[in-house]
Amino acid sequence: MKKIPLPLLLSFNGGYVDTVGFLALGGLFTAHVTGNFVTLGASIALGTGGVLSKLLALPVFCVVVFASRIIGIVLSRSGRPVLRSLLLGKLVLLLAAFAVALIYGPFNDPNSPAAFAMGMVLVAAMAVQNGIHRAHLPKSPPSTLMTGTTTQIMLDLADIAAGGKSENTTVAYSRLKRMVLAVIIFALGCGAGALAYVLAPIWCFVVPAILAICAPLAQIETPEGD
Structure with missing residues (x-):
């Protein structure tokens, strides 16, 4: 049985976690953390909740x-596996998030301590995922933010539309396939997250943990670097 590439698994998980976090925690972006600048302004202007979570999401993420980078360097210098260790760390965080959801969910008040804790744990998990992607899967499209990927898709389409068989168009064709697939998988993750939240606003948080368990078994196309 052919393994699912790790970048695609991460993209689905990124879309899923960002969506369920947004729906469950008063509009908090747990993966696309810079988007919280917009929702923070909206919360202040409209008097909606979750201001503290949106304010601290980026510092916690950073x-x-x-x-996680320091931990990866220490592991590498000691000859221990880096990528799989960080994937395990992300799994622990997602299991912790699921435990918080089971005990305190659903989060009807985005200003509650439980909602804040849930948000920061999910932000931390997605921070680890982002670090993994940048450090160990640099040739793959980002797994939590599709704006840059979509921009590159349109640039590649323009190069292809301009015609010719240059080296640039050959590279564009190859990159286009990977990036379109990444966007589709991310969108499917968003859709699955929305549906799961509607059907099971508490148990929907078990899915990211299950995906994280599967991550070490996924196909890794680039070296770990450790």
């Missing part, structure tokens, strides 16, 4: 990326 601290976790920094920490």
Whole structure:
């Protein structure tokens, strides 16, 4: 049986987690954290909840990326596997998020301590995922943000539409396939997250943990770097 490439699994998980987090936690982006600048302004202007979570999402994200990088360097220098260790760390965070959802969910008040804790744990998990992607899968499209990928798709389409058989168009064709697939998988993750939240607003949080369990078994096309 052919394995699913790790970047695609991460893209689906990124779309899924960002969607369920947004729906469950008062409009908090747990993966696309810079989007919280917009929702923070909306929360302040409209008097909606979750201001603290949106304010601290980016600092927490940055601290976790920094920490995961330091951990990866230490593991590498000691001869231990880096990528799989970080994937295990992300799994622990997603299991913790599921435990919080089971105990305290659903999160009807985005200002509650439980909702804040849930949001920061999910932000931390997605920070680890982002660090993994940048450090170990640099040739793959991002798994949590599709704006840059979509821009590149349109640039490649323009190069192809201009005609010719140059080396640039050959590269564009190859890159286009990977990026279109990444966007489709991310969108499917968003759709699955929305549906899961509607059907099971608490149990929907078990899916990211299950996907994280499957991650070490996925196909890894680029070296770990460790």
